[in-house]
Amino acid sequence: MNPRNHAVKVGLRRGWTLTRLGLRNPEDLLFYLVWGGGMAVYLIVNRNDEVGDTGLSFATVALPGVIAAMMVFGGIVGPAFSLVLEREDGTLLRAKSAPHGLIGYVTAQVVYQASSAIPTLVVLVVPTALAVDDVMHRGAYGWAMVALIVVLGLAATLPIGMVLGSLARKPSQVSTWGMVPVIGLTLFSGIFGPVTNHAGWVQGVVQAFPTYWMGHLMRWAFLPDAAKAIELGGEWRVLPALVVVAAWAVVGLVLAPVVLRRMARRESGSAVEARMAERMQRVG
């Protein structure tokens, strides 16, 4: 068997192990619960507010956008933090020491980051769907579209997260260059209220990023056709949405291998030691 394909297979199994370990790790579980559960509570509490004259509740309109925003956040910040931390603790160097180990490492990251979105989504969607009537207006077709959008969203965000994680030299840089911008974008991308609430230039800026479009696509998949009245221009813009998200995916998929390889080439035992020493000073 081709050694590269073999390494991908090893990586898939590694990803599954990471997921399994994550589901048994109290810290991870708490994160899913607080993050997904907190959002669910927020939506359920506000379920009776009506949005404009659509006849739809705030919870119904906001849920698709919240799913999109969580995906984008997890897809970018998740791998970015993983990469920085696992460079510091030597995980990456272990992978680099094995033949085609980096292929396995990246494959596992993709599996793990993608699958770790699931528990959060379950904790968010199941209670919300039970407490709020009619969250999905398009039935099975809608759910199928949601699945496709999720895949596209991961393709757009995971590579960006890996690029960020490769460029960042310490975890705080992931917060500065990853978490803060992503949260900022989320606030202005029409997730919690129509994007038309913001100034025109803000509307223009957010349309260059995947968060807005992922939210738009999700609302398109979940909501009845009439809900397009609250979108920009009063219509569904599926094609532009796909183009923008796909463009981010292409840029990320081209950049990520290059940046990852460059970063990995610098890894060595003494590099890890030096970072450990620096970290000790930071903490102590």
Add this chain to the structure above:
Amino acid sequence: MADDSVITVRDLRMRYGTKDVLDGVEFEVRRGEVVTLLGPNGAGKTTTVEILEGFRERSGGEVRVLGADPLTAPESWRAGIGIVLQSWRDHGLWKVHELLRHLGEYYEPYGTAERPRPRPVDALLETVGLADAADQRVSKLSGGQRRRLDVAIGIVGRPELLFLDEPTAGFDPEARRDFHDIVHSLVDLEDTTIVLTTHDLDEAEKLADRILILAGGHIVAAGSADALARQVEGKAQVTWTRGGERYVHAADDATAFVRSLFAQYGDEVADLEVRRTTLEDTYMALVRKQEYGAASEAVPAAVPARDGGER
């Protein structure tokens, strides 16, 4: 001789900014040899090993490891190389056997009839003395157990060449002896070539067929512990008592000195002790000589010969 050469290093140079850490290092390691790199801190031991591992770009010189330049070697080259990394906190949630099985899987495509890869996990755990900890999480291991795991990970792919950077730092005496046994069996049973760095002169003497002393950017001496001792103007220390008083003398030729001692004083000489130069004495002498040499750059003759082991 070139055929069974596992590592060849010619005129290796490494420069950080304006500082030459390695300045023309040359040596060769043959199949089945255990070679120890000794040297003061900052002498470039780790840098040298990381260049050989393909983890670091060199500034100049020629390096061949297992027939390839580590910088351009294909990934399959990695299958022949084992690395015992310094102990970190990676994979804390994994169980010991789980982690070994996983990392071993990478080596599956590279197994041959004479070198089956990877090593079976259960036997490997037995070898490194971790059989009882197989089901434990890595984060729950003691420091010593953790180091044993590092060794196990280094050899899970049944490497032809194994790198060990200060392998027994943090080992208790028993773990150290176990580890030495593992090294001997790797060499005897599997013809593994081993390169290790250490501060521990006793360990170097016990394990190494050959010792390379790295100081001031060069290999200042190379050879077996015995050969090195002979290389340093082999002074032995002679102590004795006479008339209740204790005497110490450093003799170039201890035998001749003792003979003359008895000829002169006969029965008055008591408590005679002749101590041969230890590896530690040798090491200190060589490193000091290098340091003085580097300090007095105006005197070129003070620079020690490179790769003195070949004489």
